[in-house]
Amino acid sequence: MSDSNKTDFTNPSTFILLGIPGLEAAHVWLSIPFSAMYIIALFGNFAILLIVKMEPSLHEPMYYFLCMLAFTDLVLSTTILPKMLSIFWFNAREINFSACLTQMYFIHNFSMMESGILVAMALDRYVAICHPLRHSAVLTNPVVARIGLVVMLRGGTLALPSLFLARQWPYCRTNIISHSYCEHIAVVMLACADIRVSSYYSLSVKLLVLGLDMCFISVSYIQILRAIFSLPTKDARLKTLGTCVSHLCAILTFYFPHLFASLTHRFSQHMALHFRILMANVYLLAPPMLHPIIYGVRTKQIQDRLLWLFTYKGT
Template identity: 75%
Template sequence: MQETPFCLRVGHLVPYSMSDSNTTDFTNPSTFILLGIPGLEVVHVWLSIPFCTMYIIAILGNFTILFIVKREKILHEPMYYFLCMLAITDLVLTTSILPKLLSIFLFNSREIEFSACLTQMYFVACFIVMESGIFVAMALDRYVAICKPLRHSTILTNPVVAKIGLAVVLRGGILVLPYPILARQWPYCRTNIIPDSFCDPMAVVKLACADIRVNSYYGLSVSFLVIGLDVFFIAISYIQILRAIFRLPTKDARLKTFGTCSSHICVILASYIPGLFSVLTHLFGHNVAVHFHILMANAYLLVPPMLHPIIYGVRTKQIRDRLLRLFTHKGM
């Protein structure tokens, strides 16, 4: 007999199947077994190539952003402070997932300790929530810069930026904290096999021999309220920004002003569109293979951290110029 529970990510659902024949009798597993991408085991080694490439690009790109902003004092502004926060978030998010995923693909190292699994679960969910909060902070910065340009330096002072950053971090850390706390307290008596590439919160708690409805309801609330409210505030900010842009007297002025927030728009689209596509796939693509769902979930978590520094490097003149100058000086 086959049951099909659903694995909740922050923002989307990933179905997976678990056979009753896998059930066993234990209450506190010392380790879990991650299967990677079920159904694609024979090509795990080949899949490691694009995943490793994405990881290298994400690491190099985000460290480059941090280095350039730290080195160039002219970039010590709220927009670039938030960009550094995004880069750090992307670095932590990719490093929380990719090393273990690559060890599964390359060395068939599927075991992960119970505590390490809960830690990975916490970091992934926490930094997804943080990243969404950073997008709201970036939208606020663009709103003040375009709609209240004369007051930008007095409104978004360094202490205010620091408080916004602290609020983003605390929100993510506190809202996600119940996941590992509840998961550690519950008894486990089914299986220690997780048919996924990392420790997803609901993939773990579905193995518990307890009433997990409170966790499911809480997860849905965090997913839809937090992400939903963040998208709402971003949309309101850009409605006001577009109204201010269209009131400008000339086309050149409108294009130039819109260009100052084009990078942020591209980053938001690169982050939220894969998530939306993943949600739609899981809601309406019931006949889609399980490995496709897991690939989409990994793409949702791994592709944006790779694209963010590329987008800002290409679309932001200040970063692009200083990056070219850096390589030119090295070449000389």
């Protein structure tokens, strides 16, 4: 691996990821919490998928959407962490140009998919609370499958232009990326061209998708709260509101770190680089770790089946 950061190439065969610049001496120590987050995410999300498959009482829209969320979380965390750990543990900083762009595409694609799934879960809560008698008729299995397909196609389609633009730029200054993974802006900033199209498109799509999704979720919960406060008793209101707590927590763990990391990376250049990169890692790794914990703690059927998996000895 060459240490030079100046070259005349226009189509680099590899990029070099620096990990977390300024904290190289702490890479091994930083790998401990990141590895723990990844292990929890793997175990928790695989457990969600297995439990929903095994438990017939969970074969309903809310848990189908939860399975979609678990799958998306598994892909997101697996997209970045193995390479990050190879940097931290083995100083294996090189990444193939195509692999880098693929990683970038998966991050953008599945981040938008996750946002879309949270919207679908808000729709499920809205129908279940505001129109309970129509829930099974509105959210049938074919409708849930079509919603999942639309979410997948939206993420994949909107992420493609960023990939194509990043591939066509000439990279003639450096192939060193001051990041622990191939984050879109960190990659295209290395191009010796006017990258405003890439920057504006990426930011516009992110703000538009997240903005519209959060607006839809907000409108759904305004209607949900109206329905809840119209219930006759306090116990009924609390019980109904309790069915939304897990989803609300999932929303907070996804949108707040995501927006904070995106905005600080673009607009807070005075902020320490290592802090911005740490936040960018946390916003991708924290939600996959927290989502199965949130739903495991709040969902009795999942708790019971998980306990059964640990205690069942067979006969």
